[in-house]
Amino acid sequence: MNLRRPNANDATGTANRSRDVVPMSGICSRCVDGCKGSCEIWLSSFRGREVLYPGPFGEITAGADKDYPIDYSHLNIQGYARGAKGLPEGVEANPDTAVFQGVDTRTEYGWATRVPMRVPIFTGALGSTEIARANWDHFAIGAAIAGITLVCGENVCGVDPGLVLDHDGRVARSPEMDRRIESYRKFKDRYGELLVQLNVEDTRLGTAEYVSSKHNQEAIELKWGQGAKCIGGEIKVGSLDQASQLKDRGYIVLPDPGVHEVQAAFKDGALKEFERHSRLGFVTREEFLEEVDRLREIGFKRVTLKTGAYSAVELAMAIRYGAEAKLDLLTIDGAPGGTGMSPWPMMNEWGIPTFYIESLAYRFAERLRERGIRVPDIAIAGGFADEANVFKGIAMGSPYVKAVCMGRALMIPGMVGKNIATWLESGEIPRTVSKYGSSAEEIFVCYEELKERYPGRMNEIPFGAIGIYTYAQKFRTGLQQIMAGTRNFSLKTVGRNDLMTLTEEAEAVSGIPYVMRAYRDAAEAILDS
Numbered sequence: 001m002n003l004r005r006p007n008a009n010d011a012t013g014t015a016n017r018s019r020d021v022v023p024m025s026g027i028c029s030r031c032v033d034g035c036k037g038s039c040e041i042w043l044s045s046f047r048g049r050e051v052l053y054p055g056p057f058g059e060i061t062a063g064a065d066k067d068y069p070i071d072y073s074h075l076n077i078q079g080y081a082r083g084a085k086g087l088p089e090g091v092e093a094n095p096d097t098a099v100f101q102g103v104d105t106r107t108e109y110g111w112a113t114r115v116p117m118r119v120p121i122f123t124g125a126l127g128s129t130e131i132a133r134a135n136w137d138h139f140a141i142g143a144a145i146a147g148i149t150l151v152c153g154e155n156v157c158g159v160d161p162g163l164v165l166d167h168d169g170r171v172a173r174s175p176e177m178d179r180r181i182e183s184y185r186k187f188k189d190r191y192g193e194l195l196v197q198l199n200v201e202d203t204r205l206g207t208a209e210y211v212s213s214k215h216n217q218e219a220i221e222l223k224w225g226q227g228a229k230c231i232g233g234e235i236k237v238g239s240l241d242q243a244s245q246l247k248d249r250g251y252i253v254l255p256d257p258g259v260h261e262v263q264a265a266f267k268d269g270a271l272k273e274f275e276r277h278s279r280l281g282f283v284t285r286e287e288f289l290e291e292v293d294r295l296r297e298i299g300f301k302r303v304t305l306k307t308g309a310y311s312a313v314e315l316a317m318a319i320r321y322g323a324e325a326k327l328d329l330l331t332i333d334g335a336p337g338g339t340g341m342s343p344w345p346m347m348n349e350w351g352i353p354t355f356y357i358e359s360l361a362y363r364f365a366e367r368l369r370e371r372g373i374r375v376p377d378i379a380i381a382g383g384f385a386d387e388a389n390v391f392k393g394i395a396m397g398s399p400y401v402k403a404v405c406m407g408r409a410l411m412i413p414g415m416v417g418k419n420i421a422t423w424l425e426s427g428e429i430p431r432t433v434s435k436y437g438s439s440a441e442e443i444f445v446c447y448e449e450l451k452e453r454y455p456g457r458m459n460e461i462p463f464g465a466i467g468i469y470t471y472a473q474k475f476r477t478g479l480q481q482i483m484a485g486t487r488n489f490s491l492k493t494v495g496r497n498d499l500m501t502l503t504e505e506a507e508a509v510s511g512i513p514y515v516m517r518a519y520r521d522a523a524e525a526i527l528d529s
Helices: 040-052 130-146 175-185 200-205 207-215 240-248 260-268 285-298 312-325 344-349 354-370 387-396 408-426 447-453 463-485 504-510 520-528
Strands: 075-077 107-109 115-117 121-123 150-152 171-173 194-198 219-223 234-237 252-254 274-277 302-307 329-333 378-381 401-406 499-501
Touching: 075 387, 107 401, 121 130, 121 150, 121 408, 130 150, 130 175, 130 408, 130 463, 150 175, 171 175, 171 207, 175 194, 175 207, 194 200, 194 207, 200 207, 207 219, 207 285, 219 285, 234 240, 240 252, 240 274, 285 302, 285 312, 302 312, 312 329, 312 354, 329 354, 329 401, 354 378, 354 387, 354 504, 387 401, 387 463, 387 499, 401 408, 408 463, 447 463, 499 504
Parallel strands: 121 401, 150 194, 194 219, 219 302, 302 329, 329 378, 378 401
Antiparallel strands: 075 499, 107 115, 234 274, 252 274
């Protein structure tokens, strides 16, 4: 059984001509001389490195589609006919008090100071990609009114066209970063926070110092990688001048815009875009702890870490070093993940998948706990999109996993809402939307709720933000129903015993009991009583 069909995918705009394909290579079993396309090998023959990346860049988000042997569908959620854990103190459990709409979906994370969120999800890093830039106000305000954390990703200052550097080559002014921080803060209340992410180039440019001094930013996130890739972040630019500017700012830009033949190819129209890459980091315990201390000395009250689907060694490093550094949150991003732009082969074939890496993380955290070492709060990421799998992720990693980091699933509502605004303005509303109405008040089920909550400010809330809030409300209700079925009326009481595995292979990986063994002793005790 082949877990992925290579050499053709909609993400890269490629397809096989033949119905029959060699499973391992993805090449048509009958490859014809004169074929007009368009598998990846065919397209790579004249577009070269462009075919490594999903496209068109800036207009899509892409998610790898490899079908792993075990994933969260191999878990089912237990249901019970009695009990009620996590009710407010003094409330007696009965059919009138243990109602699903009373379930508390709030969570919190942090080492010393806790950051609450209304629901246990937050956005993945929305950094220097065009998707993030163009939709930022929708994402930022949506996250703020939904009461969840928002991650402003790497390289935002570095790619800012308005960036001004001081005489030391460090950020003196970044209008794009200013806009991003201010947009989230306009509607920020006591729930959630903004995390600004750092990579190698951000550190060299002094991004941390800038957001601390200019904006009194309290939280910063270091980055080792993500589930979609282990190399540095990429974007594409379609301008020779911009490519040269990014190279001057210290980025790796390919093809090199300073080379004569590259300039000639761009002028001829054969070369249409440049790739901007970030550098690989090199992690040591000493340097990591020193960097965390440095960031706290700058003034950051909370320091977090985002790590990717590296080997078990790097996972152990992240958890152990994170414990020593007293990190406020460790986000572990499993493969395959989705992204604005990552190499398509890497997205599909690199890294430990989420189900497996969370299983390892739980075992590693337990080992430290047994030694009396406190583990940082953990968020798990990599392919989550609904409340059932989020519940599974939190339960499977209990008590260490406090939330789930979601990428595309939280971006889509923002883009949908933005597009509804465009369609309403043009009068060209697709039938899929117009069947619900012809105005924002009719289409968005939460519009009046927000209007009541923010009187006189609805013109400041873009439709994409309303989309994210509406999705978050649906997520909350669905999670409440699942939690009530497991008799958990607070996220703090959710545990691994609320899950069962549907295959023995999933049991072996996760340590969650197989369905035919889960609660078996207790059941037989009843039969024997």
